[in-house]
Amino acid sequence: MRNRLDKFEAVVAGAGVIGLSVARSLALRGREVLVLESEAGIGQGTSSRNSEVLHAGLYYPQGSLKARFCVEGRRALYAYCAERGVPHRRCGKLVVATSDDEVKSLEALLARARANGVEDIALVDGADLAALEPNLHGIRALHSGSTGIVDGHALMLAYQGDAENAGALVQCRTPLLGGTLDDNSIRLRIGGDEPTEIETKLLVNAAGLGAWDVSRSLNGLDPNTVPPRYLARGCYFSMSGRAPFRHLIYPVPPAGGLGIHLTFDLGGQARFGPDVEWIDSIDYSVDPARGGAFYAAIRRYWPELPEGALAPDYAGIRPRTTGPGEATGDFTIQGPAETGHPCYIALYGIDSPGLTSSLAIGGYAAGLAG
Numbered sequence: 416m417r418n419r420l421d422k423f424e425a426v427v428a429g430a431g432v433i434g435l436s437v438a439r440s441l442a443l444r445g446r447e448v449l450v451l452e453s454e455a456g457i458g459q460g461t462s463s464r465n466s467e468v469l470h471a472g473l474y475y476p477q478g479s480l481k482a483r484f485c486v487e488g489r490r491a492l493y494a495y496c497a498e499r500g501v502p503h504r505r506c507g508k509l510v511v512a513t514s515d516d517e518v519k520s521l522e523a524l525l526a527r528a529r530a531n532g533v534e535d536i537a538l539v540d541g542a543d544l545a546a547l548e549p550n551l552h553g554i555r556a557l558h559s560g561s562t563g564i565v566d567g568h569a570l571m572l573a574y575q576g577d578a579e580n581a582g583a584l585v586q587c588r589t590p591l592l593g594g595t596l597d598d599n600s601i602r603l604r605i606g607g608d609e610p611t612e613i614e615t616k617l618l619v620n621a622a623g624l625g626a627w628d629v630s631r632s633l634n635g636l637d638p639n640t641v642p643p644r645y646l647a648r649g650c651y652f653s654m655s656g657r658a659p660f661r662h663l664i665y666p667v668p669p670a671g672g673l674g675i676h677l678t679f680d681l682g683g684q685a686r687f688g689p690d691v692e693w694i695d696s697i698d699y700s701v702d703p704a705r706g707g708a709f710y711a712a713i714r715r716y717w718p719e720l721p722e723g724a725l726a727p728d729y730a731g732i733r734p735r736t737t738g739p740g741e742a743t744g745d746f747t748i749q750g751p752a753e754t755g756h757p758c759y760i761a762l763y764g765i766d767s768p769g770l771t772s773s774l775a776i777g778g779y780a781a782g783l784a785g
Contacts, residue, residue, distance in 0.1 A: 423449045425617040425784070426603060428591045428629050430454075431462035432567065433765050434621035435574035435585075436777030442581035444781060446617075450583060451605065453590035453625070458571040461623045462770070464699070464731030466651075466678045466689070469493070469503065469563040470768040471536065473510070473528040474668060480746040482531045485768040488775035489561065492570075495774060499573045501566060502681050508562040508663035509544075511553035511716045517667040521557050524667075528559075535560030550659040552716050562663060566681055567770060574773075594618070596635035601758050617784050620761040624697060624734045630761055637755050642747055642763050645738040649689020650701045652709050653728040658685035664716060673767070675712040686728055687713055693739050694732070701727040733766035748776070750783035760784060 427438045430452035442448045454460070469489055475481035496503040512518045521538065528536045539547065540555040547558065575585055589607040601618050605611050620629045627644045630636055658677060666674035679685045687709055706725050713720050737744035747763040754761055760783050765776070 421611075422614045423447060424615070425449070425619065426451060426613070426615040427619045427621055429620070429622035429625070430457040430575075430585055430587065431460055431621065431623050432458060432571050432574070432770055432773045433462075433623070433762060433776055434619075435571055435578060436773040437619050437621050437780045438583050438585070439574045439578040439581070440777040440781035441619075441784065442578045442583040446784075448578065448583035449613075449615075450578070450585040451589050451591045452585065452587045455588055457575060457585065457587065458568060460625075461731060461734065461766070462567060462571060464729060465567070465767065465770060466676075466686075467564050467567045467680065467770065468508075468663065468678055469505075469565050470771045471508075471528065471559045471561045472531045472533045472768070473524055473536070473557070473559060474673065475527075475531065475768075476745075477527065477530040480748065481768060481772070484746065484772035484775040484779070486532050488768075488772035491774045492565070492771065493563070495573075496565060496570070501569045501573050503563055503565040504681060505561065505563040506662060507558065507560045508665055509539075509548060509551065509553075510557040510559070510665045510667060511551060512555045512667055513553050513715050515554075518555050520667045521555060525557055528557075533559070533561065548660055548662060548664070550717065550719065551664065552718055558662075564663070564678065564681060565770070570770075570773075574777075591622075591629055591632070593632035594634070596633055596756050596759065599757060601633070601756075616758055618759050619780055619784070620759070621765075621780070623765065624732060626734070626761060626763050633759070635756070636759070640749065640754050640761075642736040643738070644763075645735040646694050646697065647733040647735050647766075648692045648694045648698065648730055649733060650692070650705055650730045651686050651688035651728045652706060652725040654685040654687065654724050655726065656724065657683060658717075660685075666712065666716060675709055677713070677717070687725065688728075689731060697732060699730045699732070701730050703727050734764055735766060736764040746772075746776070748780060748783070
């Protein structure tokens with residue numbers, strides 16, 4: 416770290432996929448950027464504990480930030496991955512209905528997707544569905560041809576490389592401990608091997624699950640600007656052997672999530688999840704007993720799932736601004752007008768489709784800085 420009371424034009428808290436994208440956008444606009452990350456490496460929180468799916472934009476209310484940034488971000492991300500050599504695949508997905516009631520939900524989902532500007536989307540049934548996935552049990556499905564998967568860590572390395580090539584500094588093992596809001600600057604206390612204080616003209620809080628803690632550590636910030644935080648843990652189970660599917664397979668989405676779906680990594684390894692479990696503190700443990708509910712959910716669309724094929728894998732935690740029984744909230748991205756300070760931008764509730772939306776969010780947040 417630099418000497419005491421050094422000044423930085425812009426500081427980004429958090430080196431996950433969103434923080435790195437914001438840093439990249441700021442650096443490419445000519446800003447001097449310092450990224451502070453408390454962990455030993457980039458993307459060790461929510462960014463590395465998800466499905467690595469590039470979402471099409473089916474699920475989100477028209478006009479929401481999620482709908483806007485998912486569609487915009489997904490299009491940009493495919494082009495970016497191709498240009499930068501980030502491993503990815505446009506494999507498509509099927510959202511499958513197994514009952515007449517679920518068909519009505521599929522039709523509503525199709526209407527929402529079209530309202531959001533999603534392309535390559537259609538309902539399929541009968542022989543067409545059987546031709547797409549012979550082992551899939553369902554009476555109708557929504558086919559999304561623009562859904563894909565991406566190597567999330569490779570994507571973050573690409574963002575980091577772009578930011579650093581434009582002059583940004585990414586500092587790991589360097590937690591942001593707190594700060595004080597002055598009239599036209601923010602003084603920050605930084606921990607790590609060389610604790611120090613710095614001053615910045617712009618702080619972007621992209622700390623993911625820790626975003627609320629960052630805001631509450633800032634003296635002078637109106638606490639009423641900080642939304643509530645809820646934690647929704649999602650567990651994943653891996654499968655021994657290969658699943659007999661070419662597409663990602665999703666159920667009709669239940670309340671609170673997208674349902675226990677089948678995804679796979681770029682090597683073809685299948686995994687199922689996430690489920691939804693509301694928790695009070697950050698805990699990434701996976702209870703093997705949750706496997707029973709996984710078998711029941713998966714066998715609705717794949718009855719031939721072998722007994723004993725699933726094993727606990729990992730968990731992620733969705734940072735939410737709405738809780739149990741409430742509608743899934745939107746991204747909350749506060750510029751200076753919302754935070755009440757000219758030097759402070761804060762991002763809360765960046766859960767799915769945050770990875771897909773990352774390029775769009777990075778550009779938007781950087782734009783709020785003026």
